[in-house]
Amino acid sequence: MEQMEKSLLTIQELKEAVHGKIVGLAENLKNFCFTSVVTDSRQVKPLSLFVPLIGEFQDGHKYIPQAIEKGASVIFVTKSVYEAENQKYMAIASDNQNVTLVVVDNNLYALQDAARVYVTKFPSLVKVAITGSSGKTTTKEIMASILRQQYNLVATEGNFNSETGLPLSVFNIRKEHEAGLFEMGMNRENEIGEIAKVFKPENAIITNIGTAHIGLLGSRENIANEKRKIFKYIDENGFAVIHAKDDFASFLAENVKGKVIYFDADIPESESGVKFVEDLGVGGTKFTIDGIEVVLKIPGSYNYLNALSCIAMAKALGISSQKIADGINQLKAPEGRSSVKACVTKKDCHGAQKKITVLEDCYNANPDSMESALKMCAGLKVEGRKIYILGDMFELGTEAVEAHSKTGASAAAANPDMIIFAGRDMENAVKAAKLAGFRNIQYFSELTEDNLKKLSLSLLDYLKDGDFIFVKASHGMHLEKILSEIIQKTEETKE
Template sequence: MEKGKQSESLMTAEELTGAVHGTFVALAENIKNFSFTSVVTDSRNVTSGSLFVPLIGEFQDGHKYIPQAIEKGATVIFVTENIYEENSKYYMRLLSENHGVSFIVVKNNLYALQDAARAYVKKFPDLVKVAVTGSSGKTTTKEIMSSILRQKYNLVATEGNFNSETGLPLSVFRIRKEHECGLFEMGMNRENEIGEIARVLKPNYAIITNIGTAHIGILGSRENIASEKKKIFTYIKENGVAVIPQEDDFADYLARGVKGKIVFFGKNVPQEKSGVKFIEDLGLEGTKFSVDGIETVLKIPGSYNYLDALACIALAKSLGMDAKQITDGIKELKAPEGRSKIETVNVVNGRMITLLEDCYNANPDSMSSAIEMCANLKVKGRKIFILGDMFELGKDSVTMHSKIGADVVVAKPELTIFVGRDMENAAQAARIGGLSNQKYFENLEENNFNELVNFLLDYIKTGDFLFVKGSHGMHLEKIIKKICVEEE
């Protein structure tokens, strides 16, 4: 290894092994030349110098991809203790054949990844650590906050939706010495996931966007969701800030026991406290408002997205950012890919329409809010909705999908296409409510997909407004790609 390579490693062998309570297994020369410059859990993403963490899931065991990871340049690999003990000769052979590789044997690869990430974050004691969670609006809030924070700080932020028990640790390994602030999104799919990843980052500034019904099928109740989301405030110290939605019915509960300063955000927070004055809802063009007298426009439409911006403004002010920095950040914001993305598009049938694409995620709260927004929009042409299943609602799925059907009746679009087994409940509720112009497809398998696309292309006219929303696993974006002309 070249001289000076050791200093490039994200952690030393001693730091990493100590953090994960692991056993270092390597040829003698690798102890001296130990180095890794990135961390991955997917062998396809391995590059030269990666630490590869092979996770064990319900259907896959990442250990079987260790040879491929080594071939692609992995220099350090976690191996689960019981797997190593059962196959020690195999792993020693891999070491003898690949002199640039070190194994660290650990009890549990997932927890080792989290422990390593927690130790890595400690190497940056001056980093301003900001976290965002909530039942809906997390990624939009993170994107707004990111655009604002970049006006003051050299920022590292969560990319995409790397916000889970594995995504958050991988995200923090992107921190480098030049970064002044880290902004990280925290999601959950099970009990105590927020607790675990908050322990990794230990944020001193945090936003909870809302307490809704996303994942209620897993956690059982909004009370349990609130209890889980609140864990993001666990490590906030006296000089830190917790940003809480004032109009949420769990606001008081979320504020209880917080050691740092509590800042409430919302449309009913007085201007003298927030510094924000609402000016006008611009429909598809977004929301116009001012911060301490400086006007700006949030280009993402919808009152729920405006609420996300209010949360970001509250936190930015708590960090000492001025109105110009805040409004400049909002002006520079672009809608996250697949989330409330509005554009004028050419359809393959020669028509031109306005498209509101929100295919990245869906839960009852965000779906109802988006439908209400679309209902109030003033557009030249007809309104067409394509709505897909909302996942992880458990025993409440029938009721909550039925409510979406009732929401559509109130919105009165000219055409609604419901997609998915659960959305059949919405279609039935809409039919009972008097919505006649609708189509239902159980899934997007080939025959259904082709029928849906052909029907849509026959129906669409120039000037129409098309709104598409559903859980990411429904892959509604396939419809958009099929009907729209690709930009050159």
């Protein structure tokens, strides 16, 4: 009984949530308990619920034996798989008295349904969600730092914001948590709708409507229609925060039952309580909140906008200006996302090392965030030269050629001393940069091991003390490999 009491859901709650069929002996059911949920068999630990997903290239069901060996206590089995191999799964249930099999129509939807029911066990939780075409994770980190000043907070770890990541994230909620902050991403139609149904946020921020995933959704109008589904569960007591100058601001606000709050750098201090003081370049942005000085240590005017959205939400939730200021002042940039570091390079061919500054933003990229980042870099005052390392932006479909060409032109105009382009789509950027008159360009269609070695050796010889490197691409390009090849160690994060 004690074991069942610590289970995240009872057997009856789980069965009803997923409309499942329980397979197992009486002994299995007596031992029913799970205290964590995973979709990766390598992450299974004792008393895990293992959800074997079926993907385009992998079927998680083949890892069920490994999951059981590592201590999984509950396992979802897709109905079609169970019926095709009925004897096999009956034997698994018979041979493992501490394992309960639950047969469901669709493992992904069962995961989401179980998570949705689990969230209802915490009716007093203050629920906040964040989405947008760019800046979601940075905004989430800013908002989390603020909320932690007032609440015992549970929040999305990393970017677990997808159709699987969000439901896995909400299973981290515990009775001691007072607020939940979850990021919601998408790469297909209705993904926001599905995961919003899981968490049912009472308050939400949409950072912007851009062109990320336009190759999958077809148009910014379709993207906006998807993103605004995050507002569906906000009632009259909740808050919807929207960028005032977004092209789709009025569209996003349509039919919102709660209070719509707009944010922007041009909203007067008398309304927002925020006054811009100074752009600190790579050091971030200095401003005041109701007279209290704040430094957002993440550079870029677009990240200042992300902070403004969080301030608007925090004020709506009744958090004091001092706590908001404390939260922002304590924040450091998430690793790989607009993080600025003073670094020492490895030795060049002459045995020399150089002190350089690196702005690493190679976790994600889309045309809007790339354009904003390059504009920021153009205006940066740095001790030495500027080197931009830019890689492909994914999921742009028919927009890819135009988008990468625009990036090339923007990069050439952003006062660089050298540009390194990587990726097949970046060939269009190379052409555009050359057309704009820029010549100091290196291009690698693929970052093979040989190309990585050539690039790192030439870069080490090129760099001088005081140089500045900006790195940005979609995460799948793994441009961080370049930095690991040239950087000896990190001395400090610039404050």
